[in-house]
Amino acid sequence: MRILVVGGGTGGTIVANNLARRLAPEIRARKAWITMLSASDRHMYQPGLLYVAFGQMMPDELYRDQQSLLESSIDFHVDPVETFELDKNQVKTKSGALHAYDVLVIATGSRVMPKKIPGLEEGAETFYTEAGAVKLFKALREFEGGKVCIVVGVPHKCPIAPVEVTFSLHDYFKTRGIRDKVHIKYNYPINRIHSIENVAKWAQPEFDRMGVEYETLFNVEAVDVENKVVKSLEGSEDRYDLLISIPEHHGMDVIESNNLGPDGWIPTDRHKLTMEGHDNVYVVGDTTNLPVSKTGSAAHFEAEVIAENIASIVKIGTPVKDYDGKVYCFIEAGHDRATYAMFNYENPPDLKAANKSMHWFKMSYNKMYWASVRGLL
Numbered sequence: 001m002r003i004l005v006v007g008g009g010t011g012g013t014i015v016a017n018n019l020a021r022r023l024a025p026e027i028r029a030r031k032a033w034i035t036m037l038s039a040s041d042r043h044m045y046q047p048g049l050l051y052v053a054f055g056q057m058m059p060d061e062l063y064r065d066q067q068s069l070l071e072s073s074i075d076f077h078v079d080p081v082e083t084f085e086l087d088k089n090q091v092k093t094k095s096g097a098l099h100a101y102d103v104l105v106i107a108t109g110s111r112v113m114p115k116k117i118p119g120l121e122e123g124a125e126t127f128y129t130e131a132g133a134v135k136l137f138k139a140l141r142e143f144e145g146g147k148v149c150i151v152v153g154v155p156h157k158c159p160i161a162p163v164e165v166t167f168s169l170h171d172y173f174k175t176r177g178i179r180d181k182v183h184i185k186y187n188y189p190i191n192r193i194h195s196i197e198n199v200a201k202w203a204q205p206e207f208d209r210m211g212v213e214y215e216t217l218f219n220v221e222a223v224d225v226e227n228k229v230v231k232s233l234e235g236s237e238d239r240y241d242l243l244i245s246i247p248e249h250h251g252m253d254v255i256e257s258n259n260l261g262p263d264g265w266i267p268t269d270r271h272k273l274t275m276e277g278h279d280n281v282y283v284v285g286d287t288t289n290l291p292v293s294k295t296g297s298a299a300h301f302e303a304e305v306i307a308e309n310i311a312s313i314v315k316i317g318t319p320v321k322d323y324d325g326k327v328y329c330f331i332e333a334g335h336d337r338a339t340y341a342m343f344n345y346e347n348p349p350d351l352k353a354a355n356k357s358m359h360w361f362k363m364s365y366n367k368m369y370w371a372s373v374r375g376l377l
C-alpha cells in the first residue's frame with residue numbers, strides 16, 4: 001500500500017511517524033511505503049511565537065530540521081503539491097513530479113488572511129508569523145504608554161491565543177513598571193469574550209481583576225491607519241496606539257485552488273476523518289472543516305486515530321477507531337500561572353483555577369513537543 005502524506009507540520013509528522021512504527025514489518029517486506037511531501041525542510045513549533053512576541057524565546061529556538069523528526073523509513077521530499085487529482089489517486093508537485101497513492105493524508109495547515117480587512121495588514125501587529133512576532137516584540141519594547149487594542153477574526157487557529165496574549169500584555173507592562181500607563185482593550189467577535197463558553201466564564205473575572213476592558217460583538221470592518229482607529233461592522237470605533245490582530249484564517253491556497261473545500265477547509269467526516277466522498281483520503285489538523293479548535297493538540301489526537309486506522313486497514317482490512325473531537329489546550333494566565341481546557345464533541349471543558357505547576361508543565365511541553373511529533377509521547 002502506497003501512503004502519501006502531504007504536509008510536514010504537526011498532524012502530518014505524527015501520522016507518518018506513528019504509521020512507520022505500526023507498519024514496520026510491512027515496510028520491511030515492501031508491502032507498504034510512506035512518502036511525505038512538504039513545503040519546507042524546517043518544522044516550526046508555532047505556539048512558541050507567543051513567547052517570541054514577548055522576548056522570552058528566540059525565533060531559531062522554534063525550528064528543527066524536518067528530516068531529523070522522521071522515522072528513517074519515510075521517504076521525505078521538500079516539493080509542495082500543486083494539483084490534487086483525487087479521481088486518479090495522484091498529486092502533482094511544484095517540481096513536476098507525479099506521486100500516485102493508495103491512501104492520501106492531507107495535512108497542509110492554515111494561513112492568516114489579514115488582506116481581507118482594509119488597513120489590517122498595514123495597521124496591526126500580529127504574532128502569527130515569525131516576522132510578525134519579532135516586529136510585535138520590537139513595538140512593545142518601544143511602547144511607553146497609551147491604548148493597546150486586540151482584535152480577533154474568525155476562524156483562527158489556537159482559539160486560546162486571544163486571551164493568552166491579553167494576560168501576557170498585562171504581565172509584560174507590569175514587569176516594565178508601566179502597567180498604569182497602558183489601557184488594554186480586548187475586542188471579540190461574538191457576544192461573550194471567548195467562543196468556548198467555560199473559557200469565557202473563567203477569563204472574564206481574570207480580565208476584571210487585571211483591569212482589562214473588553215467589548216464583545218466587535219467584528220473588524222476596517223482599520224484607518226492614518227488616524228489609528230479600528231472600526232467594527234457593528235458600528236463602534238476604537239482609537240489605538242498599538243493594534244494587535246489575530247486575523248481570520250483560511251486553509252492553504254492549494255486547497256482552495258483545487259476546490260477541495262470552501263475557504264480551504266476540507267469537508268471531513270467528524271469520526272472517520274476521511275474527506276467526504278473519498279474513503280481513501282484522510283484529513284488532519286487545521287485544514288479539516290470540523291467543529292473543533294484548530295490546535296496542535298487536535299491535530300495530534302486526530303493523527304493518532306488516522307494512523308491506527310490506516311495501519312489496521314493494512315493488517316486486518318478495516319479501521320478500528322473513531323475520533324471523538326478531543327482537544328487539550330494549555331492556557332497561560334499570566335504571573336507564571338496556567339490552566340488547561342480539555343474537551344470533546346460531547347463534553348465541554350471544566351476549567352480549574354490557574355496555578356504555577358500548570359505553567360511549568362506548559363514550559364516543559366514547549367521542549368517535549370519534539371518528542372511528541374516524533375510520536376514518542
Ligand SMILES: Cc1cc2nc3c(=O)[nH]c(=O)nc-3n(C[C@H](O)[C@H](O)[C@H](O)COP(=O)(O)OP(=O)(O)OC[C@H]3O[C@@H](n4cnc5c(N)ncnc54)[C@H](O)[C@@H]3O)c2cc1C
Pocket residue numbers: 006007008009010011012037038039040045046047048049050079080081082107108109110127128129157158161252254284285286287294295296297298299328329330
Ligand atoms: C501563535 C500560535 C500559538 C499557538 N498555540 C497553540 C497551543 O498553545 N496549543 C496548540 O495545541 N496549538 C497551538 N497553535 C496551533 C498549532 O500550531 C496548529 O494548529 C498546528 O500546527 C496545526 O497542525 P497542522 O498539521 O494542521 O498544520 P501545520 O503544523 O501548520 O503544518 C502544515 C504543513 O503543511 C505544509 N504545506 C503547506 N502547503 C503545502 C503544500 N502545498 N504541499 C505540501 N505541504 C504543504 C507546511 O510546510 C507545513 O509543514 C498555535 C499556533 C500559533 C500560530
